[in-house]
Amino acid sequence: MVLAVFAQESVITENKAETQQSQHTNNWAVIISTSRFWFNYRHMANALSMYSQVKRLGIPDSQIILMLSDDIACNPRNAFQGEVFNNADRQIELYGDNIKVDYRGYEVTVENFIRLLTDRWPNEHPKSKRLLTDENSNIFIYLTGHGGDEFLKFQDAEEISSHDIADAFAQMYEKKRYNEIFFMIDTCQANTMYSQFYSPNIISCGSSEIHESSYSHHSDVEIGVAVIDRFTYYTLEFLENVTTTSNLTLQNLFDSYTFDKIHSNVGVNTDLYNRDPKDVLLTDFFANIQQSVIVEPNEDYLYVYDGDEEDYPKSENKINKNPNTTTLQHKESENISNVIKISFQNTKDIVYSYGITVTMIIMVLAGYYCF
Numbered sequence: 001m002v003l004a005v006f007a008q009e010s011v012i013t014e015n016k017a018e019t020q021q022s023q024h025t026n027n028w029a030v031i032i033s034t035s036r037f038w039f040n041y042r043h044m045a046n047a048l049s050m051y052s053q054v055k056r057l058g059i060p061d062s063q064i065i066l067m068l069s070d071d072i073a074c075n076p077r078n079a080f081q082g083e084v085f086n087n088a089d090r091q092i093e094l095y096g097d098n099i100k101v102d103y104r105g106y107e108v109t110v111e112n113f114i115r116l117l118t119d120r121w122p123n124e125h126p127k128s129k130r131l132l133t134d135e136n137s138n139i140f141i142y143l144t145g146h147g148g149d150e151f152l153k154f155q156d157a158e159e160i161s162s163h164d165i166a167d168a169f170a171q172m173y174e175k176k177r178y179n180e181i182f183f184m185i186d187t188c189q190a191n192t193m194y195s196q197f198y199s200p201n202i203i204s205c206g207s208s209e210i211h212e213s214s215y216s217h218h219s220d221v222e223i224g225v226a227v228i229d230r231f232t233y234y235t236l237e238f239l240e241n242v243t244t245t246s247n248l249t250l251q252n253l254f255d256s257y258t259f260d261k262i263h264s265n266v267g268v269n270t271d272l273y274n275r276d277p278k279d280v281l282l283t284d285f286f287a288n289i290q291q292s293v294i295v296e297p298n299e300d301y302l303y304v305y306d307g308d309e310e311d312y313p314k315s316e317n318k319i320n321k322n323p324n325t326t327t328l329q330h331k332e333s334e335n336i337s338n339v340i341k342i343s344f345q346n347t348k349d350i351v352y353s354y355g356i357t358v359t360m361i362i363m364v365l366a367g368y369y370c371f
Contacts (some may be wrong), residue, residue, distance in 0.1 A: 028063045029139070038077050102104075117169070244288070
C-alpha cells in the first residue's frame with residue numbers, strides 16, 4: 001500500500017461527520033474584477049478582498065487565478081500611491097508584495113476568461129496562468145463589475161453573457177475539469193448571470209435580482225470614491241469568522257444576507273447542486289483542505305508531500321526520512337501536484353547484496369592470512 005498526501009490544510013472537526021462529505025481533493029479560486037478606471041476603485045478592492053480571504057484560509061497562489069485591470073494602485077488620483085484599501089479606516093492594505101496578479105490590464109478579456117475555464121490555450125501558454133483542475137477539484141469563481149440582464153461588461157469594451165458562461169461550464173463538465181463549482185457574482189442584476197446554467201454540481205449566488213442595482217457600502221473622503229460594495233463587504237464580514245477547522249456552512253453564509261444589509265435581494269440557486277447548502281462546509285470552497293488517498297501500488301513506491309516539514313499531516317504512520325532508495329523523482333504522470341515518488345529497493349535485493357559483500361570480505365581476509 002502507498003500513501004498519497006496532497007498539499008492542503010486539514011479540516012477535521014468533531015461535527016464534520018454530520019455534513020455530506022465532498023468528494024474532492026483540492027480547491028481552486030478564480031477571482032476577477034472586470035472593470036477599469038478610477039471611479040471603479042471598489043471593484044478592484046472587492047476582488048483583492050476576496051483574494052486575501054482565500055489566501056488567509058490557505059489556498060496557495062498556485063491555485064488562485066487573479067484577473068485585475070490593475071490601474072488603481074498607481075493611478076495619479078490615488079492619494080495613497082501603491083496602496084488599495086477596502087475600508088475608510090484604511091487598516092488593511094490590500095495591494096502589496098504578497099499578491100500575484102495572473103492577468104492584468106488588457107489581458108482581462110472575455111476570450112481569456114473562457115479560455116481559462118475551458119483550458120483551450122496554445123502550448124506555449126504558461127502553466128502558472130492556467131486553471132489546472134481535474135474531476136477532483138472544487139472551484140470558487142468570483143466576479144465583480146458592471147452588469148445587466150444576463151450580461152457582464154469587461155473593461156467597458158465588451159460583454160460576456162450568461163449563455164457564454166453556461167456553455168463554458170458545460171465544456172468543463174465534459175472534460176472533467178471540476179467536482180463542484182461555487183459561482184458568486186457582485187454586480188447589478190447579478191442573479192440573471194446564472195439563469196442559463198445547466199451543468200451539474202454548480203451552486204450559484206448573486207448580489208441582486210433582475211432590475212435591481214448592486215450598491216456600494218461606503219466611500220473614503222480622502223480617496224474620493226466608494227471603496228467596497230455592500231454584498232462583498234458583508235460577505236467578507238462573515239468570512240472573517242471562518243477558520244480552516246470551522247463548522248460554518250454555505251447556508252450560514254446565505255442566511256447572513258438580509259435586505260437591510262445588502263439593499264437588494266441576494267439570490268441563491270441550488271437546482272443544479274446535489275448537496276444541501278446546510279451540509280456544505282465553507283471550507284469546501286474557501287480553504288485548503290487535506291485529503292489522504294490510499295491506492296494500490298503497481299511498484300514499490302512511497303508518495304510523500306513535497307513541502308515544508310511542518311505542513312506534513314499529523315499521523316501515527318511514520319515516514320522514513322532516510323530511506324534506502326534507488327530513485328527519487330517528481331511524480332508528474334498522474335496530475336497530482338506537490339507529490340514526490342520514491343522507489344524503494346526490495347528487501348530481498350538488499351539481503352542478497354549484503355550477502356555478496358560479506359562473502360567477498362571473507363575471501364579477501366582468507367587470502368590475506370594464507371599469504
